[in-house]
Amino acid sequence: MHRTPHSSPHLRVISVLGLLAALLLPLGMALAPRATAAPAADPVRVMPLGDSITGSPGCWRAVLWNRLADSGYKDVDFVGTLPPQGCGQAHDGDNEGHGGELVTHAADQNLLPGRLASTLPDIVVMHFGTNDVWSSITPDRILAAYTKLVAQMRASNPDMRILVAQLIPMNPSSCAACAQRVVDFNARIPGWARATGTDRSPVTVVDQWTGFSTATDTYDGVHPNASGDNKIAARWFPALSAALDAGVPQDPGDPGDPGEDPAACTARFRAASSWQGGYQGEVTVTNTSASAVSGWTATVVPANGARLTQLWNGTLATAADGTATVRNAAWNGTLAPGASTTFGFVATAPATAGTPAASVTCTGEAPAG
Numbered sequence: 001m002h003r004t005p006h007s008s009p010h011l012r013v014i015s016v017l018g019l020l021a022a023l024l025l026p027l028g029m030a031l032a033p034r035a036t037a038a039p040a041a042d043p044v045r046v047m048p049l050g051d052s053i054t055g056s057p058g059c060w061r062a063v064l065w066n067r068l069a070d071s072g073y074k075d076v077d078f079v080g081t082l083p084p085q086g087c088g089q090a091h092d093g094d095n096e097g098h099g100g101e102l103v104t105h106a107a108d109q110n111l112l113p114g115r116l117a118s119t120l121p122d123i124v125v126m127h128f129g130t131n132d133v134w135s136s137i138t139p140d141r142i143l144a145a146y147t148k149l150v151a152q153m154r155a156s157n158p159d160m161r162i163l164v165a166q167l168i169p170m171n172p173s174s175c176a177a178c179a180q181r182v183v184d185f186n187a188r189i190p191g192w193a194r195a196t197g198t199d200r201s202p203v204t205v206v207d208q209w210t211g212f213s214t215a216t217d218t219y220d221g222v223h224p225n226a227s228g229d230n231k232i233a234a235r236w237f238p239a240l241s242a243a244l245d246a247g248v249p250q251d252p253g254d255p256g257d258p259g260e261d262p263a264a265c266t267a268r269f270r271a272a273s274s275w276q277g278g279y280q281g282e283v284t285v286t287n288t289s290a291s292a293v294s295g296w297t298a299t300v301v302p303a304n305g306a307r308l309t310q311l312w313n314g315t316l317a318t319a320a321d322g323t324a325t326v327r328n329a330a331w332n333g334t335l336a337p338g339a340s341t342t343f344g345f346v347a348t349a350p351a352t353a354g355t356p357a358a359s360v361t362c363t364g365e366a367p368a369g
Contacts, residue, residue: 047121055097063233107145293364
């Protein structure tokens with residue numbers, strides 16, 4: 001026969017204490033302060049915008065993404081309605097690079113507003129117009145399309161920061177006139193940018209043309225190969241990192257602290273002379289913003305293993321990989337809108353380096369106050 005055990009007084013005390021603890025636990029939880037983690041900052045949303053050079057597969061985006069990550073930019077989200085398209089290295093591949101698309105068609109058909117609404121970028125990185133140039137569309141019409149796209153960007157985000165490329169060279173076998181058309185169109189972009197940029201929504205011109213060779217940096221005279229991808233990413237990086245450093249405004253009415261936002265400027269490289277083992281180069285810095293800049297910083301990435309060794313009309317700092325950072329001298333930092341200044345340098349180069357080339361970009365400093 002099974003015997004039912006009797007509860008001892010000690011067990012009854014434990015049971016009562018357990019019941020009290022069970023009743024008091026929710027009350028204690030309600031009264032005790034709750035530790036909460038601080039909300040994480042939203043990532044800065046960057047839209048790579050263009051045609052097949054941006055999107056098919058657009059491996060410069062992968063190179064740029066990884067360079068940003070390696071440089072400490074962790075809260076960056078590349079956005080676009082198109083998915084990654086290969087490239088063989090991990091990266092955030094979302095993009096808005098539509099193969100074969102004309103910028104004039106995108107503007108005429110109002111294709112951009114829907115793409116902006118789906119992705120809500122803070123920064124647009126735009127290399128767009130190659131197909132238009134190839135189709136012999138006039139610079140005036142292409143720039144009118146640019147202007148319409150910028151207006152649509154600002155309708156989406158009044159604080160949009162816009163990086164616009166001077167197009168990489170183009171020399172397809174089926175278009176003998178294309179090479180010069182790119183040169184003619186690129187010459188118009190800085191003036192357009194000066195007229196279009198605002199303090200709240202700056203337009204920064206990034207020179208993707210200088211130092212880029214269709215013979216060695218493309219596989220078909222138009223689309224970049226691995227060498228071209230590296231050059232394109234190297235040109236975008238300083239301008240994009242400056243835009244990221246400026247931060248995302250907290251609200252549409254926040255103008256930011258005086259002097260913190262970079263003003264727009266462009267840099268253009270020219271080899272003045274060369275010899276076996278080196279060359280003399282110069283870089284022209286131009287203020288492309290609508291207001292004066294009080295200082296500027298240029299980045300020079302020499303090609304083919306060259307390194308800057310002497311510099312005048314500026315101050316030089318060189319990284320271990322050969323990337324040179326040049327700040328203005330005391331007397332040539334202030335540039336009125338449209339004004340330019342030039343610094344020169346001597347570079348050493350391997351005997352097999354070939355034609356002197358360098359990727360150059362710049363950022364400007366807005367006057368305080």
